[in-house]
Amino acid sequence: MKIDGKPYRSIWREPSGEVRIIDQRWLPHELRIVPLATRQDFADAIRDMWVRGAPLIGATAAYGVAVQMAADPSDASLRETWEVLHETRPTAINLKWALDEMTRVLQPLPPEARAEAAYRRAAEICDEDVEINRQIGLHGLEIIREIAKKKGGGRVNVLTHCNAGWPATVDWGTATSPIYHAVEDGIDVHVFVDETRPRNQGAQLTSWELNSHGVSHDLIVDNAGGHMMQHGEVDLVIVGTDRTTARGDVCNKIGTYLKALAAKANGVPFYVALPSPTIDWTVSDGIREIPIEERGGEEVTHVQGRDAGGNIVSVQISPDGTPARNPAFDVTPAELVTGLITERGVCKADAAAMAAMFPDLAKG
Numbered sequence: 200m201k202i203d204g205k206p207y208r209s210i211w212r213e214p215s216g217e218v219r220i221i222d223q224r225w226l227p228h229e230l231r232i233v234p235l236a237t238r239q240d241f242a243d244a245i246r247d248m249w250v251r252g253a254p255l256i257g258a259t260a261a262y263g264v265a266v267q268m269a270a271d272p273s274d275a276s277l278r279e280t281w282e283v284l285h286e287t288r289p290t291a292i293n294l295k296w297a298l299d300e301m302t303r304v305l306q307p308l309p310p311e312a313r314a315e316a317a318y319r320r321a322a323e324i325c326d327e328d329v330e331i332n333r334q335i336g337l338h339g340l341e342i343i344r345e346i347a348k349k350k351g352g353g354r355v356n357v358l359t360h361c362n363a364g365w366p367a368t369v370d371w372g373t374a375t376s377p378i379y380h381a382v383e384d385g386i387d388v389h390v391f392v393d394e395t396r397p398r399n400q401g402a403q404l405t406s407w408e409l410n411s412h413g414v415s416h417d418l419i420v421d422n423a424g425g426h427m428m429q430h431g432e433v434d435l436v437i438v439g440t441d442r443t444t445a446r447g448d449v450c451n452k453i454g455t456y457l458k459a460l461a462a463k464a465n466g467v468p469f470y471v472a473l474p475s476p477t478i479d480w481t482v483s484d485g486i487r488e489i490p491i492e493e494r495g496g497e498e499v500t501h502v503q504g505r506d507a508g509g510n511i512v513s514v515q516i517s518p519d520g521t522p523a524r525n526p527a528f529d530v531t532p533a534e535l536v537t538g539l540i541t542e543r544g545v546c547k548a549d550a551a552a553m554a555a556m557f558p559d560l561a562k563g
């Protein structure tokens with residue numbers, strides 16, 4: 200997508216061979232582009248959320264494998280790299296998907312052929328993500344178009360949670376892709392952006408990307424969404440996901456479940472933008488089977504922003520030594536999901552519909 204009119208992806212490889220990312224920790228206040236040159240750089244970037252978002256985590260891990268294969272293409276190095284990168288963050292299934300995919304491609308090859316093959320597959324994974332998200336946008340556009348039609352061409356108000364936008368992917372985003380396609384289609388769309396405590400991906404990233412593309416939006420506190428749904432101000436909720444089970448339970452940023460409950464209670468359609476690499480076909484019961492990342496309490500007791508002098512600072516918002524819990528994700532049961540917007544079309548959040556949509560991927 201564009202930043203000040205210039206096209207960017209969230210991760211890319213320079214002609215020199217260097218892999219670079221946008222270090223999202225400093226957005227929206229500073230655009231910092233940094234190289235990732237060693238396996239440790241990639242592990243740090245994923246663990247410490249220089250990059251984040253399930254599809255982008257997978258793409259970054261794929262390039263992390265490639266960089267390591269250039270350094271040491273041995274079987275031991277390939278196995279160790281899977282372990283080192285897999286342990287960085289536990290919830291987004293795209294990380295394991297990408298590491299498994301790279302291992303599947305590289306294991307059969309002689310060591311001397313692995314680096315080139317790894318860079319090629321990593322680049323393919325990035326391009327595939329972009330096309331998957333573009334397709335999700337086209338299928339999601341139909342949902343928005345239908346709502347606009349019912350409203351006689353009136354404004355369609357969409358609520359989204361966290362950032363499932365282009366910075367969470369290689370490009371387009373998942374939940375935001377239908378929004379971008381609708382705006383390009385001339386539909387009057389307005390987005391309510393959940394700030395999404397504690398890391399504020401909505402306030403810092405979704406607001407930034409929508410603003411960059413001239414998409415009408417309001418930033419709201421996480422706790423306002425239910426009230427706005429009660430007052431008929433929300434026509435549709437679209438969120439992303441970090442792992443969706445074979446029966447359609449959706450794991451996403453903490454707070455998503457509460458939005459789904461409010462949507463159900465107020466008859467608001469609740470859709471999940473779901474790229475197929477984010478489906479974990481090996482699990483069914485999301486609440487019991489998906490590992491939920493617990494991040495440090497300092498993310499709750501402190502908040503980052505820009506001070507009056509233009510410095511990016513972290514300030515403490517609670518008393519010294521306040522203990523805090525910080526579960527980073529929750530699981531929305533399938534029965535609260537109106538539909539899954541995949542690259543192949545929209546399907547019900549249930550095992551049979553998902554298996555029918557992806558017969559080549561579903562595990563019998």
Ligand SMILES: CSC[C@H]1O[C@H](OP(=O)(O)O)[C@H](O)[C@@H]1O
Nearest residue numbers: 251252253361363367439451452
């Ligand atoms: C398109 S996946 C985006 C997904 O990832 C975010 O989590 P995090 O920022 O911690 O990586 C959030 O759950 C988004 O919905």
